[in-house]
Amino acid sequence: MPVSRDDILSTLRGTALPDGGDLVSRDMIRALTVEGGVVRFVIEAPSAEQAQTYGPARDAAEAAVRRLPDVAQVSVVLTAHGPAARPGPGSSGAPAGAGGGAGGDEPPSLKVGRHPTPQQGQGPQRVAGVDRIIAVASGKGGVGKSTVASNLAVALAREGRRVGLLDADIYGPSQPRMMGVSQRPASPDGKTIIPLQAHGVTMMSIGLMVDPDRAVVWRGPMLMGALQQMLGQVAWGELDILIVDLPPGTGDVQLTLCQRTAMTGALVVSTPQDVALLDARKALDMFRTLKTPVLGLIENMAVYHCPHCGEASHPFGEGGVQAEAEKLDLPFLGALPLALDVRTGGDDGRPIAAGDTPDAAPYRALARRLVAGGMA
Numbered sequence: 336m337p338v339s340r341d342d343i344l345s346t347l348r349g350t351a352l353p354d355g356g357d358l359v360s361r362d363m364i365r366a367l368t369v370e371g372g373v374v375r376f377v378i379e380a381p382s383a384e385q386a387q388t389y390g391p392a393r394d395a396a397e398a399a400v401r402r403l404p405d406v407a408q409v410s411v412v413l414t415a416h417g418p419a420a421r422p423g424p425g426s427s428g429a430p431a432g433a434g435g436g437a438g439g440d441e442p443p444s445l446k447v448g449r450h451p452t453p454q455q456g457q458g459p460q461r462v463a464g465v466d467r468i469i470a471v472a473s474g475k476g477g478v479g480k481s482t483v484a485s486n487l488a489v490a491l492a493r494e495g496r497r498v499g500l501l502d503a504d505i506y507g508p509s510q511p512r513m514m515g516v517s518q519r520p521a522s523p524d525g526k527t528i529i530p531l532q533a534h535g536v537t538m539m540s541i542g543l544m545v546d547p548d549r550a551v552v553w554r555g556p557m558l559m560g561a562l563q564q565m566l567g568q569v570a571w572g573e574l575d576i577l578i579v580d581l582p583p584g585t586g587d588v589q590l591t592l593c594q595r596t597a598m599t600g601a602l603v604v605s606t607p608q609d610v611a612l613l614d615a616r617k618a619l620d621m622f623r624t625l626k627t628p629v630l631g632l633i634e635n636m637a638v639y640h641c642p643h644c645g646e647a648s649h650p651f652g653e654g655g656v657q658a659e660a661e662k663l664d665l666p667f668l669g670a671l672p673l674a675l676d677v678r679t680g681g682d683d684g685r686p687i688a689a690g691d692t693p694d695a696a697p698y699r700a701l702a703r704r705l706v707a708g709g710m711a
């Protein structure tokens with residue numbers, strides 16, 4: 336039987352790092368591919384300094400994988416993630432602390448939800464080091480926007496892209512649960528927030544900065560401040576793409592993001608039924624007004640395959656989003672099935688796209704489509 340990703344990952348678990356743990360438990364393996372006996376992967380160290388000490392671990396990992404049966408060739412690249420040195424808004428320009436990392440134990444002294452710091456010029460700003468920013472939006476809540484955002488982020492990371500995920504769903508942040516992270520991000524210098532790493536994705540959620548048991552009652556300006564902090568003060572590092580999981584609907588967060596940040600575009604998620612489509616149209620109208628390009632429509636919960644007999648049914652209707660995309664002359668990026676494992680994966684903090692089951696395939700296809708189209 337040809338060697339599988341799981342075989343390789345369990346082998347890599349045996350490669351100890353000089354500063355503790357192993358390559359897999361510390362989530363440093365990226366873009367692992369196995370094709371006809373050729374294995375390729377990237378080891379991404381948290382900082383350039385750490386990468387310098389990982390040379391022997393890289394060699395040991397390469398040798399261990401080469402010893403596996405049916406492996407003809409192994410290619411390993413060692414890179415460093417390292418937060419980019421850049422000033423946060425209103426800061427004195429102090430570089431981002433390279434230490435700390437996701438596991439740093441110093442709690443951030445930042446007050447989230449403060450009023451925004453005025454920026455020079457009010458036009459859309461770029462986020463330093465980030466090539467593209469794509470919002471995942473929906474008109475209606477519960478259509479699977481956060482599920483699509485997390486799985487797309489993970490699938491893109493597995494394609495070798497450097498991916499960030501910002502959970503901007505201020506009122507119902509769900510990415511910490513879906514990505515399986517709960518620790519409070521560190522802020523070694525009290526200005527820069529060090530994001531967390533999960534499933535190959537650099538992530539940050541407003542939910543990690545606020546008390547999960549307290550209702551968030553923020554007015555527009557406070558929301559703007561929080562969003563500005565998430566974009567400007569988080570040490571995102573160099574990213575090919577930052578995915579922003581928006582709240583549902585057409586409110587202050589959408590407005591602020593599209594007006595203040597140079598967005599590459601938005602992906603709009605909808606289920607096929609009419610009521611969701613009605614709301615999706617409002618979201619599309621909003622993006623048109625804000626001059627944010629809509630990169631495509633995604634249909635979620637499109638089809639359900641009975642696990643017993645395999646019969647396909649369409650509990651939320653069929654083809655509605657594709658028809659809408661055609662009507663509006665927008666790209667239709669794909670239909671994602673309704674699947675129990677997608678739901679349980681989200682609940683357990685292990686997005687389905689992190690695995691290799693058939694349910695992961697539509698997310699991989701979506702990621703590849705975005706990469707092929709230059710969107711990610």
Ligand SMILES: Nc1ncnc2c1ncn2[C@@H]1O[C@H](COP(=O)(O)OP(=O)(O)OP(=O)(O)O)[C@@H](O)[C@H]1O
Binds near residue numbers: 475482673679
């Ligand atoms: N394709 C799918 N198959 C099975 N369950 C799904 C699928 N997509 C989403 N779900 C489940 O539906 C529920 C709602 O999904 P999710 O939280 O992603 O929606 P949302 O649009 O982001 O909602 P909100 O905007 O209210 O946060 C979750 O329990 C999620 O696991």
